[in-house]
Amino acid sequence: MGNRPTTGICAACAMPPVCFAQGAGEGVPVPVERRRRLSRGEKLFEAATPGGAVYAVRAGFLKVSVPVAGTDAGIVRFVLPGDAVGFDAMRGQVHACESQALEDSEVCEIASWRLETVADARPLVAAHLRRCIAEELTQAHAHCAAVASLPAATLVARFLLDLARRWAARGYSERRFRLPMGRREIGNHLGLTMETVSRVLSTLQARGAVRLERGAIEILSPALLQAA
Amino acid sequence: MGNRPTTGICAACAMPPVCFAQGAGEGVPVPVERRRRLSRGEKLFEAATPGGAVYAVRAGFLKVSVPVAGTDAGIVRFVLPGDAVGFDAMRGQVHACESQALEDSEVCEIASWRLETVADARPLVAAHLRRCIAEELTQAHAHCAAVASLPAATLVARFLLDLARRWAARGYSERRFRLPMGRREIGNHLGLTMETVSRVLSTLQARGAVRLERGAIEILSPALLQAA
DNA sequence: CGCGATCTTGAACACGGTCAACTGACGTGG
């Protein structure tokens, strides 16, 4: 991992400015501590455990959820290859949320104290981190506002369009992609129940907006989804 | 503003590590560009206008909202004296949300390019910024999860307890405090309507948990609120 | 092949939304 890659897995990752910062290695530790493989269902990290790290996802699919007192965990976000998870640990070396693999995944782990060290020595890295966290903050705000105000059908439709956009940004098909999370998890993410999600999806299929497959979906008419 | 204050308004502010960073002023610009006074109802900044700044609130009360397509704006957060607003601009010198004063307010404005400059020169400032943004991200996640899963009564009760906690952290009474926002705005923040908020508050008052005043509230029994 | 988990679909219900009337506080102008 000496030079900046122009192709390959790292090309689509959010962290190259960290891993390939100019002069990294001269007195500054190489940021990536190790790679980690996760099987489906395995936890990447849990809330309130000390330490904390930022993870760049190389492959797979994860969910991030916060434990809400009294209820089962609220899913805050789904994580695709190329995304980074765990920035909430940069608030005191402890994660406030937890993350679990929805399918077999592989991540690069960067312990947050290492990341801090690199950032302290490289203003460009620090600036990149700020951008990443601020970006995620903006997403979270938008998601809050949507969940609080839009009806179920709109939420599900926008959720699908958002996934499509994110896959497209990575060079994959925006028409047909996997849905590794269950209906219950989609519902949890959108403030709905499993049943409502299922019904909305069925309706969308009946209208010819999507085609449902096992653990996947094909978007037939983005326009119809947009209109929902 | 040369030395770090131990008392006064700046003592409760989130930004002293920025304003009073060691050696600030030696080739690095003084971060605070200017103070700004806002009258009730005035906008502090609007979404999508280029430039962007972070504001430390010295006095007053503001709301932060994101424009949701098709709907009126979704209120993401209320801002108390000592809080900072505008971190979302550190994602590309443009605000994704807007902020408006709910009562006459006064803020310190730090243009985001200046803040970047100071952060680049002072690792401690950069680290402090990361903490602030990550903290806000964590709050946003928790709020999302709550709004998506908890019933109306619980949301309102927790909202009041949260405000009480934040006032207490600033040395003010956690029993009795002002509510400068309208019922509609509370509802917007929690994904409810004005009427539902009003009903829940009335019920809480009938149960002896709170006492409603004009533009203020007194918490009589935190335990009853917690139980809601 | 049969068990279990996930998903779908239906029917009844409830929480919160919508619509509407009323109240009270405040500010303005006669």
Add this chain to the structure above:
DNA sequence: CCACGTCAGTTGACCGTGTTCAAGATCGCG
């Protein structure tokens, strides 16, 4: 100083979206 208009808040009645409960359907997997 009071009459009036406005606006925020309260309260009631009704309604609709989404939840709950329950019964099948479908598929993966041992």
